[in-house]
Amino acid sequence: MKKYRHITAIVALGAVASIALAGCAGTPTDSGDAGAGADADGDSAESAEMGTITLGFIPSWSDGLSMAYLVQDQLEKIGYTVELETLTEAGPLFTGLAQGDIDMFPSAWPEVTHAEYMKTYGADLEDLGAYYENAKLTIAVPSYMDIDSIEDLKGAGDRFDGKIIGIEPGAGLTAKTQDSMIPAYELEDEYTLETSSTAAMLTVLSEAIDNEEDVVVTLWRPFWANSTYDVKDLEDPLGAMGDAETLNFMAHKGFAEEFPEAAALVEQIKLDDDQYGTLEDLVVNEFGEGQEADAVDAWLEANGDQFDWVVTE
Structure with missing residues (x-):
């Protein structure tokens, strides 16, 4: 049985507290013969000897969700015990990582x-390398709209009720939108960035598209919503949303020395757009919550022969 621990932030202090053993829906999920549920004289003994690695991620950010389950699968197959810690904000995640409460x-x-x-x-962090190139923060609208650039938002605030629909308050995307994009395009007097959660943003986006209404949201690539919803990225002539970047495996300082086999494995993982897109689609859409491990199995069966690093049982 794979184990999950949920962390909540003590907001005033920016601290991290582990509060319960829980699955994605609040209860543990049985994931088969890997990890802690293995035979006492077999895989579990090997896992105990290799050590326990805690992966932290935010479930609503599907890049981290997808990679957490892929990495868990691969690390358990080489003998580690892997625990997943779910968080709701980036601040507590990085705090826990730096303090060593989260390993990766x-x-x-x-x-x-x-x-x-x-x-x-x-x-206090250790970069284990990038697995994906060309990640990007974006501002997006439905494809049917006649707005093509962030510049076009100026003077059009009434069309959107003065709202840009965002995600979690502590997200880097939120900070980039609020502190860089809005002032760069002089939108302060017309728009307010409304933050809540990724799920809430997608609900607003979906409802607006269903009704062919005007809406502007914060998005990013890679993200399954870009193909699920009929949206387009707005051009960013001022570069206020930042350049393309990489997605990396980040660990606490000393991770590679403590877990050398794990570090060597994840340093080999590289995914292109199609490979990453199919993984995320399977985890989030095709299989869904509670079946993430099955989604990874399906992805490995279809794509595993493309990689030198894939570990099979």
Whole structure:
């Protein structure tokens, strides 16, 4: 049985507290014969000898969700015990990572989106390498709209009720939109960035598209919503949303020395757009919550022969 621990932030202190053993829906999920449920004289003994690695991620950010389950699968197959810690904000995630409460974050955006966290915690972190190139923060609208550039938003605030629909308050995307894009395009007097959660943003986007209404949202690539919903990225002539960046495996300082086999494995993982897109689509859409491990199995069966690093049982 794979184990999950949920962490919540003590917001005033920016601290991290582990509060319960729980699955994605609040209860543990049985994931077969890997990890802690293996035979006492077999895989579990080997896992105990290799050590326990805690992967932290935010479930609503599907890049980290998908990679957490892929990495869990691969690390357990070489003998590690893997625990998944779910969080709701990037701040507590990086705090826990820097403090060693979390061993690895399998989808950091260190160059732009999480740059401020890297400045704050970088001395206590260890970059294990990038697995994906060309990640991008975006501002998007439905494809049927006659707006094609962020510049076009100026003077059009009434069409959107003065709202840009965002995601979690602590997300790097939120900070980039609020602190860079809005002032760069002089939108402060017309728009308010509304934050809540990724799920809430997608609900607003979906309802607007269903009714062919005007809406503008914060998005990013890679993200399954770009293909699920009929949206287009707005051009960003001022570059206010930042350049393309990589998605990296980020660990606490000393991780590679403590878990050398794990570090060597994840350093080999590289995915292109199609490979990543099919993984995320399977995890999020085709299989869904509670069946993430099955989604990874299906992805490996279809794509595993493309990689030298894939470990099979």
